[in-house]
Amino acid sequence: MNVCVIGTGYVGLVTGVCLAHMGHDVICVDNNATKVALMQSGKSPIYEPGLDELMQSSMAAGRLRFTTDLKAGVEHGDVLFIAVGTPPLPTGESDTRYVEAVARGIGAHLTGDYKVIVNKSTVPIGSGNWVRQIVLDAIASQDTTHVDRDTLAQSFEVVSNPEFLREGSAVYDTFNPDRIVLGGSSQRAIATMQRLYAPLIRRQFSEKQSLPAIPVVVTDLASAEMIKYAANAFLATKISFINEVANICDRVGADVTQVAQGIGLDSRIGDKFLQAGIGWGGSCFPKDVAALIHTARDYGYEAPLLNAAVQTNQHQRLLALEKLQQMLKILKGKTIGLLGLTFKPNTDDLRDAPALDLIRELVRLGAKVKAYDPIVQPGSHAAQDERLAQVDLATTPMQLAQGCDALVLVTDWVQFQTLDYAAMAAVMRQRIVLDGRNALAPEAIVQAGFAYMGIGYSVDRPTVWGINVQPAKATVAALPAEQVA
Numbered sequence: 209m210n211v212c213v214i215g216t217g218y219v220g221l222v223t224g225v226c227l228a229h230m231g232h233d234v235i236c237v238d239n240n241a242t243k244v245a246l247m248q249s250g251k252s253p254i255y256e257p258g259l260d261e262l263m264q265s266s267m268a269a270g271r272l273r274f275t276t277d278l279k280a281g282v283e284h285g286d287v288l289f290i291a292v293g294t295p296p297l298p299t300g301e302s303d304t305r306y307v308e309a310v311a312r313g314i315g316a317h318l319t320g321d322y323k324v325i326v327n328k329s330t331v332p333i334g335s336g337n338w339v340r341q342i343v344l345d346a347i348a349s350q351d352t353t354h355v356d357r358d359t360l361a362q363s364f365e366v367v368s369n370p371e372f373l374r375e376g377s378a379v380y381d382t383f384n385p386d387r388i389v390l391g392g393s394s395q396r397a398i399a400t401m402q403r404l405y406a407p408l409i410r411r412q413f414s415e416k417q418s419l420p421a422i423p424v425v426v427t428d429l430a431s432a433e434m435i436k437y438a439a440n441a442f443l444a445t446k447i448s449f450i451n452e453v454a455n456i457c458d459r460v461g462a463d464v465t466q467v468a469q470g471i472g473l474d475s476r477i478g479d480k481f482l483q484a485g486i487g488w489g490g491s492c493f494p495k496d497v498a499a500l501i502h503t504a505r506d507y508g509y510e511a512p513l514l515n516a517a518v519q520t521n522q523h524q525r526l527l528a529l530e531k532l533q534q535m536l537k538i539l540k541g542k543t544i545g546l547l548g549l550t551f552k553p554n555t556d557d558l559r560d561a562p563a564l565d566l567i568r569e570l571v572r573l574g575a576k577v578k579a580y581d582p583i584v585q586p587g588s589h590a591a592q593d594e595r596l597a598q599v600d601l602a603t604t605p606m607q608l609a610q611g612c613d614a615l616v617l618v619t620d621w622v623q624f625q626t627l628d629y630a631a632m633a634a635v636m637r638q639r640i641v642l643d644g645r646n647a648l649a650p651e652a653i654v655q656a657g658f659a660y661m662g663i664g665y666s667v668d669r670p671t672v673w674g675i676n677v678q679p680a681k682a683t684v685a686a687l688p689a690e691q692v693a
């Protein structure tokens with residue numbers, strides 16, 4: 209089928225590339241000419257494992273093109289995906305101006321051939337009908353000579369098809385979704401979408417044909433839109449829940465990693481998204497939970513559970529600061545080294561990253577902040593972010609450790625598990641590791657000469673400190689087990 213994807217951020221680009229890999233003929237449109245030129249040269253503007261290779265092979269096969277020309281894209285596509293950003297406004301409400309601009313642009317270029325307009329962006333409940341109206345308004349003001357306006361008005365339908373991919377595993381997630389959600393009232397539009405996704409649903413394009421077909425949820429527009437918000441809100445709440453349990457573990461002397469394992473084995477709970485740490489961030493959870501709370505408020509409902517999930521997260525995101533203060537007391541003049549900056553591993557995305565809150569507060573308290581991130585390297589695009597202006601970016605973990613009073617693991621990049629911590633300890637001023645993701649082996653870190661703190665770890669494990677442990681006791685606790693009498 210002929211497909212047009214408008215907006216080539218994480219979602220648009222990955223959707224376009226994967227649909228091309230499935231055999232469709234895809235044009236991706238973006239209004240950022242620099243980005244389009246980069247993609248035309250076969251390079252992805254985002255860091256996403258596996259994307260470049262797939263992109264280049266589909267381009268070579270002639271099934272994937274990039275342009276700034278919306279008209280060409282609209283004329284080409286039987287299915288037109290809207291995949292532009294919906295960032296948060298200061299009120300928490302979703303900023304839908306980019307979706308609106310694209311819907312207007314589509315309406316201005318419709319040809320009279322049947323097209324399905326797909327809301328792939330995460331949009332407020334009710335946006336499907338709103339997009340339809342914007343397209344109709346644009347048709348009404350279209351300067352058409354070739355097709356009458358009634359024909360144009362009947363030539364399209366709107367479907368909601370929310371996206372559930374995660375950054376860092378976006379390609380894998382697109383080819384292996386847990387479900388596909390299609391919202392709309394037109395049988396023809398839904399059938400078109402099912403035809404589009406048929407190779408994916410039956411996994412016909414890959415070697416994974418023996419796996420069961422991917423479930424397709426067909427529903428109305430509003431329910432499809434709500435499924436997206438409810439999924440993200442549930443996952444964010446689940447993380448806030450385990451973080452709250454971790455904070456209690458810290459106080460009572462239990463180990464949250466063991467607790468997570470213990471509850472996760474209950475199939476009603478499940479073992480995913482139970483990793484306690486310094487809070488959830490990224491381009492989606494914070495903005496989507498805020499948008500759902502805002503929608504609830506618009507309808508006179510306060511959504512107390514969602515508000516509590518956000519509140520717990522706000523506390524969690526500054527927990528590292530609290531723990532550093534417990535250990536180092538005065539942070540003014542101290543040097544803190546951050547291991548990782550991005551909101552999660554395998555992405556260069558800094559949107560709403562917990563590291564940014566931590567940097568802001570450490571700088572405010574007079575600490576010097578250094579950071580090492582495998583992707584956000586000095587000179588990289590991501591490193592230009594003005595919120596990193598006061599951060600001394602290191603090019604190696606050793607360079608990071610030099611002169612630090614403490615290291616904080618902020619992002620659980622897998623390579624941080626196997627750094628030469630003994631060598632790093634040797635060049636530090638004080639030897640403290642605060643593992644903000646519970647990603648390291650505490651015993652190995654202590655053996656390398658560090659005092660180790662996790663999030664929600666038990667004090668009865670001799671090598672680990674909890675938040676309520678006084679420094680004197682903690683010094684003893686950090687010694688190798690045989691020396692703790």
Ligand SMILES: NC(=O)c1ccc[n+]([C@@H]2O[C@H](COP(=O)([O-])OP(=O)(O)OC[C@H]3O[C@@H](n4cnc5c(N)ncnc54)[C@H](O)[C@@H]3O)[C@@H](O)[C@H]2O)c1
Nearest residue numbers: 215216217218219238239240291292293294306329330371
């Ligand atoms: N990032 C994710 O992991 C993810 C996952 C699921 C859903 N979503 C949702 O998908 C949507 C897109 O998110 P993203 O992170 O890919 O966004 P993004 O901000 O990374 O990218 C948006 C792209 O749209 C382009 N654009 C803006 N206005 C345009 C216009 N008028 N015409 C053409 N192009 C235009 C921008 O240049 C940019 O390249 C959002 O609603 C988001 O909530 C994101």
Ligand SMILES: O=c1ccn([C@@H]2O[C@H](COP(=O)(O)OP(=O)(O)O[C@H]3O[C@H](CO)[C@@H](O)[C@H](O)[C@H]3O)[C@@H](O)[C@H]2O)c(=O)[nH]1
Nearest residue numbers: 371372373374375447481482483487488489490492551552
């Ligand atoms: O057990 C966990 C799991 C995640 N996180 C944090 O939660 C945030 C989000 O992580 P993740 O969900 O893996 O990343 P995203 O790429 O933001 O993906 C989420 O947001 C996307 C955008 O809506 C959705 O499509 C995905 O389904 C949803 O998982 C990150 O800061 C993680 O560090 C934890 O703290 N503990």
